[in-house]
Amino acid sequence: DTGVSQNPRHKITKRGQNVTFRCDPISEHNRLYWYRQTLGQGPEFLTYFQNEAQLEKSRLLSDRFSAERPKGSFSTLEIQRTEQGDSAMYLCASSPISAGGSNEQFFGPGTRLTVL
Amino acid sequence: AQSVTQLGSHVSVSEGALVLLRCNYSSSVPPYLFWYVQYPNQGLQLLLKYTSAATLVKGINGFEAEFKKSETSFHLTKPSAHMSDAAEYFCAVIGNNNDMRFGAGTRLTVKP
Numbered sequence: 518d519t520g521v522s523q524n525p526r527h528k529i530t531k532r533g534q535n536v537t538f539r540c541d542p543i544s545e546h547n548r549l550y551w552y553r554q555t556l557g558q559g560p561e562f563l564t565y566f567q568n569e570a571q572l573e574k575s576r577l578l579s580d581r582f583s584a585e586r587p588k589g590s591f592s593t594l595e596i597q598r599t600e601q602g603d604s605a606m607y608l609c610a611s612s613p614i615s616a617g618g619s620n621e622q623f624f625g626p627g628t629r630l631t632v633l
Numbered sequence: 634a635q636s637v638t639q640l641g642s643h644v645s646v647s648e649g650a651l652v653l654l655r656c657n658y659s660s661s662v663p664p665y666l667f668w669y670v671q672y673p674n675q676g677l678q679l680l681l682k683y684t685s686a687a688t689l690v691k692g693i694n695g696f697e698a699e700f701k702k703s704e705t706s707f708h709l710t711k712p713s714a715h716m717s718d719a720a721e722y723f724c725a726v727i728g729n730n731n732d733m734r735f736g737a738g739t740r741l742t743v744k745p
Contacts, residue, residue, distance in 0.1 A: 521676070548731070550732070550733070552733075557642075557737075557738070558737055558738070559723050559725075559735030559736050559737050559738050560677070560723075560733075560735050561735075562728070562730075562732035562733065562734070565730075565731060565732065572730075572731075573730040573731070573732065575732070608676060608677070610677075610733075620727070620731065621667070621679055621682055622679075622733055623679075624669075624676035624677040624678070625676050626674075626675055626676045627674075627675070627676050629674070
């Protein structure tokens with residue numbers, strides 16, 4: 518399977534704990550994105566990487582959130598001191614860089630986080 | 634700034650009936666527009682995209698959408714609904730930061 522993969526698929530944690538999610542993009546894709554989706558809403562942009570460089574961060578990404586893509590391949594999203602409001606589906610997407618900017622994004626299955 | 638608005642959070646149709654899901658966009662530059670479908674507990678799958686090559690865009694599973702600049706719309710249609718079309722549908726536009734900006738979604742229910 519050459520699609521975007523995310524691990525784990527589900528994570529249940531207690532408030533105050535740290536969690537880390539992993540995303541493996543499609544191998545030839547330069548760009549990698551993280552989104553958060555809460556129940557009944559569309560995904561909201563968190564951050565994106567072009568190769569290993571983190572180029573944009575949303576104001577939604579508080580200082581408890583950090584994302585890395587150390588070798589320009591897989592990425593991790595860490596949430597420190599989790600809060601109940603962090604409960605959501607965290608989606609990863611990847612895209613190639615194409616002329617004209619019409620980059621279609623390919624999404625992974627998501628990691629559903631529940632903070633008790 | 635680019636944004637999209639989906640009209641109607643729930644749409645219900647009978648099997649075999651026309652499906653029409655509405656999306657209006659706001660953009661100061663020619664937009665890149667997308668429709669995605671999401672089944673329960675899954676990621677998003679691209680149905681179709683508009684990149685200015687043609688105003689009528691055909692996608693997978695019999696869906697199509699028409700870009701209408703005068704109406705700032707990009708509505709999604711399918712002539713005949715199938716039970717397997719029941720899902721959440723999201724309209725999206727590419728933003729200034731290469732982020733994808735989504736609408737709130739429309740849940741499609743198909744009645745037998």
